[in-house]
Amino acid sequence: MGEHSRRIGKRIGCAGIISAAAVTLGLSVHHDLQVTAAALTPASIKQETAALRQEECLYRAIRLLVPKGATVYVNAPRFQPTQRLAELSTSWAVPQASLANAQYRLSLVPAHGYGIVPFPLTGTPPDPAHGQCSGVTLEVRRR
């Protein structure tokens, strides 16, 4: 194979690599743009903002309704929707694995007509002082 053929072969190889790389990277970039656009629809932003406000409401409700340093038992601790209460109690109350060791029992009561799964989220304005957080109410019972 002569030098000329070798150079042509190399050019073809370069073209193949450039094409494959451009298409592969281009498709993935396009996918990212689609994912970003999907996250930025007004409906998506509204939904995520409402969910964040609800979570922050529960965070504040725990601090308003439970004394600092109290031991708490989260009702159904292995149940994902109520697990959030243990997470949001962190650095304020001390979650316990057993009800027997807890001073307070925390649970979430869904709004009328809703179940706890899927996690209810309504348009009701959050009221952390009364534990009412847009579709769920934090219930605190002293044991």
Added chain:
Amino acid sequence: MRALFVLVVGLGAPGLLPALAVARRSPVVVFLAPLIGALMAAVAAVIELGLGGSLPADYAAVAVTANLAVIAWWLAAGRSRPQWAGPAREWSVVTVVVVLSCLAVSLNALRSPGIGWDANSIWLTHAMMVYGGHHELLTGLQNVAYQFSNPDYPPLVPAAGALAFTFFGFANLHLAVDMTVLLSACALGVVGTGIAATGSRGHQPARIAAVAGAGAICLVGFAVGALAIVGYTDLLWAAAAVGAVIWGLVLPHSPQALGVAWICAAVASLTKNEGLTTALIILVLIALRYRPLSRPGPAARTWAERVAFVVLPALPGLCWAGLIRRIGVHDAFFRSASTESPLTRAGATIAGMAAHLAVAPVALAVLLAGCWFLRADRQRAQLANPAWLWIACLGSLVIIFATYVAGGLEIHSWLLNSVNRTTIFAQVLLYSEIAIWLVIAVEGAVSRADSEPFTRTDSERSRPQPPVRTTSDQLRR
């Protein structure tokens, strides 16, 4: 904006001097400084757990110590500091602008303030513990009621979140997510600037391709790690580990590249457990590539070099892993024995991982074509043998595969919940490999002959040539 303020002032400013000491005028400094700041915050969290104190006090102590050490080294090293070898300032500026612009496109999604499941149950919870001080952190991690939160996970992300809460309080819980996403973007920035550096010695078309590849990889990173935008940390460790591979196992030998690679490996090791195992693999490969293990010399010195090259960058991560076991915390994946046979688990794992590695055949084809047609061009660019990158990729996949097979959780639901995230490292690495071959192919297409040398860097052109000390000479000393 608040998270950006914490990133720049709280993490970037204390990390700037160490970043400049490591990477000099390279564009990577912009992205490396906040990562170094986060690294120092993580070390502070390790101290908080192991010795006591609070995050702000421990972080201040670590940051001041690190910066004083850098100043002392700077003064002591004087003129013997390695010279800067990189692109001209305008190319550095173009690289930074393109990479930042591409990152901004993905970061735009933060306008939708979603918080993912792990972001809540693991990272926000741990950030609150770190924020609470030594007692809160220790009792929180040991509390069985928090077992769901994987208490053994490393502290880099919680420390960054806790630092943000120290600045602005808990008025906005999404702040911790913002910090995680911005740090992931910085890690991708390090990968991007590494890819840009592969073309910095080439002709103008190759440089343009390299900068375009740098920008593309930032978007690709957020595409394969889509959950990163809601606070998952897998993209952070994966991108940091890819950064370690690019700077330590692809770019030409240099003290700067080695320093950047070590920092990236340390960031990966302090972000997630799989980041630690992957970082150890990468650090061993870097040690082999830079050959401290086979260099002649007294046995004591050889052993010291082994420690420096493999263990030292991973020391904070190893310290955390040791501490966490000492306080009686163990990971959730091996607590119970699996009821499924290893064969069933292996088959499901292979199928699960393969579904997320669709880029692998393309990367392999590009590798074969590149090795066939462009091996000489790659050598002239002084880039390392691609085998290093592929060994790092396969090594990480083997460890993750073994974890799935040996773990105790039900394999199908475990894969369903995690395999899209545990393969991010391999995916971003293979996309980076494709981008690097793209740069070499563009350079190969425009260079007139195989014998034509790569053009010297702009800063080398403007400098009197002899005597130029090669980086390999510096490393042999």
